[in-house]
Amino acid sequence: MVETWHYVLAKHAKAMCELERELGDRHGLGPSEFEVLDRIVRHDRKLRLQELCDEVHLSQSALSRVVARLEKAALVARNACDSDRRGVFVCITPEGRAKHAEALPTHHAVLTEIFADAPAPEGALRR
């Protein structure tokens, strides 16, 4: 229990730190920015802000600001939702798609290095 927590804590700290440095230096992205970009790419469609909120581990307000940053960087665009004008769609731009494609190998490399000693994907961690 507590050992598992310590494992999570250690891996999280190390991975976050490294992702921050690598994604930041190489691509000018923070881990949160990459995460959001990645979610949109994987869905491959415009998403409501709220849908993203369920998938990313950020508060609603933090997500709102991440998207604002991404928009300022022209990596995503916000579009009004016609059917419910409270909602906002987030669409990835070609630049955003390119940036994601460029950063993905970096992301993968960092995780591969850090979880090299981790249990196989088939292992007990799959929950």
Added chain:
Amino acid sequence: MVETWHYVLAKHAKAMCELERELGDRHGLGPSEFEVLDRIVRHDRKLRLQELCDEVHLSQSALSRVVARLEKAALVARNACDSDRRGVFVCITPEGRAKHAEALPTHHAVLTEIFADAPAPEGALRR
């Protein structure tokens, strides 16, 4: 690899959030404060700030401030180190010890709940 990362991310977010709320509401402690207190108790001796730095997942500056908060709350005391006057010893006070004893069950309860579905301690996670 990436699945493991997602697992870590999810558990970390959930546990941190819950710890923040439970430790905060019940004992007026943040997760970092508890972590530091816990380290000192487990060592059961005064520690150099730097020693703590290696064990806690915080930057040196963040740790310095956590200790400052704990000192203001009278849960630890800072003592000069005679042999190397750059160093600072952190000692737990009786109040600090009591607070830790009081918060420990809360900490344990939160982790138990969140990692109830986790692999057994003997499992692959032990690294």
Added chain:
DNA sequence: CAGCATTAAATGCATTTGCATTAGATGCGA
């Protein structure tokens, strides 16, 4: 012994985050 690189801890500062609140849009019930 003098000078300088190194180390420990604290602090200035910018950034990110979460909570609470706000502003605007929906929609349900009287």
Added chain:
DNA sequence: TCGCATCTAATGCAAATGCATTTAATGCTG
């Protein structure tokens, strides 16, 4: 239809964190 509870997203604000710098103490080298 009107009014009110609900919902979405944005924003004010305070707190925590990391990086870079600072201050003070060591200690190594010439």
